[in-house]
Amino acid sequence: MNINLHHKSKKVLLINPAKKDSFQVTRIHMGLTLLGGMLIDANHDVRILDYAFLNGKFTKIPAPVPELKDVISDFKPDVIGISVFSYLYNEVGQMLSEISGLTDAVVMLGGPHFAVFPDDFIQNPAVDYIFQGEAELLLTKTVETAEKNNPPVIIQCPRPEPGDIPRICIDIAYGASFLTDYQIQLSRGCPFSCSFCNIHMVGGRKVRKRLIEDCVAEIVEAKNLHPSIGNISITDDCPTADKKRFKEFLKQFIKAKTGCTLSVDNMRADLIDEELLDLFVKARGQNVCLGTESGCPDVFKRVNKGLEIQDVIDTAGKVREHGLILGACFVIGLPGDSSARHEDSIALAKELSPDYLFWNMCVPWPGTEIGNWYKDNGHIADMRNFSTLIDPYVNFSDPVCWTDSFTKEERIRAWLKANLETHLWFNAEKCMGKLQNICKKYSLEASLAQFLRRLYPEK
Numbered sequence: 001m002n003i004n005l006h007h008k009s010k011k012v013l014l015i016n017p018a019k020k021d022s023f024q025v026t027r028i029h030m031g032l033t034l035l036g037g038m039l040i041d042a043n044h045d046v047r048i049l050d051y052a053f054l055n056g057k058f059t060k061i062p063a064p065v066p067e068l069k070d071v072i073s074d075f076k077p078d079v080i081g082i083s084v085f086s087y088l089y090n091e092v093g094q095m096l097s098e099i100s101g102l103t104d105a106v107v108m109l110g111g112p113h114f115a116v117f118p119d120d121f122i123q124n125p126a127v128d129y130i131f132q133g134e135a136e137l138l139l140t141k142t143v144e145t146a147e148k149n150n151p152p153v154i155i156q157c158p159r160p161e162p163g164d165i166p167r168i169c170i171d172i173a174y175g176a177s178f179l180t181d182y183q184i185q186l187s188r189g190c191p192f193s194c195s196f197c198n199i200h201m202v203g204g205r206k207v208r209k210r211l212i213e214d215c216v217a218e219i220v221e222a223k224n225l226h227p228s229i230g231n232i233s234i235t236d237d238c239p240t241a242d243k244k245r246f247k248e249f250l251k252q253f254i255k256a257k258t259g260c261t262l263s264v265d266n267m268r269a270d271l272i273d274e275e276l277l278d279l280f281v282k283a284r285g286q287n288v289c290l291g292t293e294s295g296c297p298d299v300f301k302r303v304n305k306g307l308e309i310q311d312v313i314d315t316a317g318k319v320r321e322h323g324l325i326l327g328a329c330f331v332i333g334l335p336g337d338s339s340a341r342h343e344d345s346i347a348l349a350k351e352l353s354p355d356y357l358f359w360n361m362c363v364p365w366p367g368t369e370i371g372n373w374y375k376d377n378g379h380i381a382d383m384r385n386f387s388t389l390i391d392p393y394v395n396f397s398d399p400v401c402w403t404d405s406f407t408k409e410e411r412i413r414a415w416l417k418a419n420l421e422t423h424l425w426f427n428a429e430k431c432m433g434k435l436q437n438i439c440k441k442y443s444l445e446a447s448l449a450q451f452l453r454r455l456y457p458e459k
């Protein structure tokens with residue numbers, strides 16, 4: 001342990017806010033657990049309050065979720081750090097007002113939001129520091145010298161090298177003893193250039209590979225300390241960017257006999273082969289989620305994935321042959337998409353018949369190829385507070401981009417139709433009336449009938 005004796009130990013409260021929606025998070029915020037662990041190593045006292053995790057239905061925490069005001073009055077933090085997702089923009093604003101009425105702790109913001117909206121919150125008097133990028137190399141020093149600032153100090157962070165990426169520390173998170181799903185990154189960054197992705201502004205195009213031995217040792221230690229962990233989630237930007245290395249991880253994970261299952265958030269269809277799937281099954285791998293994007297060949301090609309729809313179909317077949325859970329991730333409204341072309345996506349989803357599926361609404365993040373395309377060819381609304389998914393109770397916000405040939409209303413119809421026809425997403429028991437009304441409004445009675453036939457096959 002690297003104890004810094006030159007500075008007084010600080011009390012640091014790290015927070016991940018959440019919406020009161022039905023989005024379920026089973027894991028504890030990666031960035032906060034890394035940064036918190038680093039601060040602990042530097043002899044500071046740290047707590048993590050991850051409301052996305054604590055509010056999750058699957059978290060099963062028996063006690064009430066701690067309220068921010070109680071935590072602040074009990075823990076009395078010197079520094080409060082908040083992680084900002086763009087879709088939680090409003091919640092962060094509200095939290096900042098609440099905090100300024102409760103404490104004069106120094107407030108720091110960081111997180112993925114600042115990759116796309118670097119100027120946000122600069123005017124907010126409750127904020128003292130804003131970190132842009134990965135904060136590992138600069139946070140400890142900033143905490144140790146923290147002071148109130150108006151306007152906030154903007155800190156542009158250099159990306160850490162793999163050896164500088166610390167271990168995750170979950171012990172300091174409220175509710176950690178109820179954690180069942182432990183997430184880890186074996187690498188950061190991705191060399192590919194999908195048109196909708198802003199990886200060059202987040203993890204970067206260079207893949208920073210951590211030592212496999214260190215990653216496996218970290219998993220083993222986490223499992224020993226927290227027997228409640230039953231699954232390990234790999235959340236790399238592109239875990240199979242180096243296939244050989246990922247296979248090596250699988251071999252070492254199998255040898256480690258942790259007793260945990262393994263899941264991977266996303267894998268490119270062209271970087272999966274038989275040997276990888278065999279090892280994945282031996283490692284108790286559960287699922288493979290493929291970026292299917294669009295079933296229309298022209299729209300798919302324009303994503304720049306460098307593969308064909310047929311590659312996705314072939315890989316999905318192999319995933320099935322290995323008895324694994326198949327996931328698929330579509331995007332509605334990519335450049336070139338239209339109501340008619342969306343039918344190809346629905347057809348592909350029906351052909352693949354995955355076990356789970358996401359119909360994401362397109363978000364033209366600034367700095368991406370599609371962000372530029374929408375500037376020239378369409379309309380862009382505010383991307384803050386927007387969730388790319390429709391929820392099971394038919395709540396959704398308006399699409400944040402559209403074109404004259406694929407309008408906002410047509411996109412909403414496409415969203416509803418896809419979710420009705422390709423999986424059992426909507427909670428009919430709780431929102432049948434709402435579903436009926438919206439299907440009438442968008443002339444989707446036939447799709448609703450299809451949905452109900454699959455939901456109640458016996459009737």
Ligand code: B12
Binds near residue numbers: 017031108112387
């Ligand atoms: C794994 C993952 C998830 C996981 C786990 C997320 C988690 N809570 O840990 C799950 C599946 C739950 C998830 C959910 C969502 N995700 Co997600 N996810 C990712 C992914 C692939 C990796 C995240 C990660 O672990 N990164 C590595 C760690 C180290 O980075 P980090 O957590 O951002 O933290 C670093 C810095 O941001 C900074 N930092 C972060 N917080 C703070 C706070 C302070 C005070 C400071 C100083 C610094 C700091 O320092 C950290 C260390 O380097 C990223 C893509 C990416 N490359 O980041 C998308 C990404 C973060 N997700 C995204 C989105 C949109 C979502 C959802 C909103 C999905 C939706 N419904 O629409 C939800 C929100 C969940 C929530 N409320 O917590 C977007 C966010 C875009 C944005 N501008 O906000 C990203 C960037 C993907 C993308 N390119 O679109 N996600």
Ligand code: SF4
Binds near residue numbers: 190192193237268
């Ligand atoms: S493979 Fe994934 S991380 Fe890489 S550019 Fe494409 S979407 Fe982004």
